[in-house]
Amino acid sequence: MANDRNVDxxxxxxxxxxxxxxxxxxxxDIQKEIEEEERRRVDETHWVLDLPExxxxxxxxxxxxxxxxCKDLKFGRMSFKGMNPTIEKIMQSLVAEELEKKSEQKEREMTVSDEEMARRYSTLVNTVGNKFTTKRQRSQQATGSDTTKKVKREFKKPPDE
Incomplete structure (x- = not known):
């Protein structure tokens, strides 16, 4: 009897x-079953050609x-004066990224290698050093004599053979 009640x-x-x-x-439910049966029949009768893709x-x-x-717009959507704050935040982040890229590019262009810096510094030292030397000192440096005293030149007798 208990089983009959559960079935009922x-x-x-x-x-x-x-x-x-x-x-x-x-x-x-009946319509879905009919459609499934139709699909099965179509799949069974369906022919497939073996053609290359x-x-x-x-x-x-x-x-x-x-x-x-196409119109060279920076942003697809734009917002001004707080009308759409989320879009304005996106616009600000894109502008910040663009500025950062430009500054990095400019920095790469402006940087000088160590060898080039050393070469520039050496020529700069010589240039500034020449500024404070007199003409006489420059001519002595060019000839290689460092004597600052005037040497009286005397006649030298040729050697006898």
């Missing part, structure tokens, strides 16, 4: 099954998803 509870009454919403759900040719046109690239 799982079955719905005849009057409940005749209601419209129950009939609709039954019709939907066609390789798509590369297009000579470039496709962009946005018109912002």
């Amino acid at each position: 509870k799982s079955k719905l009454s005849k009057h409940l099954m005749q209601m419209k919403f129950m009939q609709r759900s039954q019709e939907n 066609i390789i798509a040719k590369e297009s000579k046109y470039e496709v962009e998803s946005s018109h912002a690239v």
Whole structure:
């Protein structure tokens, strides 16, 4: 008897099954079963040709998803004076990134290698050193004599042979 009650509870009454919403759900279930059977039949009768895959040719046109690239716009969407704060934050971050890239590029252009710096420094030292020397000192440096005294020149007798 206990088993009969469980079976009876799982079955719905005849009057409940005749209601419209129950009939609709039954019709939907029957319709799904019919569609599955049709798919199975089509799959069984479906023929497949063993052809090599066609390789798509590369297009000579470039496709962009946005018109912002065509019009050289920095940002796709723009916002001013706090109308859309999220877009303004995005705009500020993009501007900051762009400025950072420009500064890095400028820094790379302006940097000087160690060898070049040493060469420039050596020529600079000579240039500044020459500024404070007199003409006489420069001429003595060029000839290689460091004597600051005037040497009286005397006649030297040629050696006798």
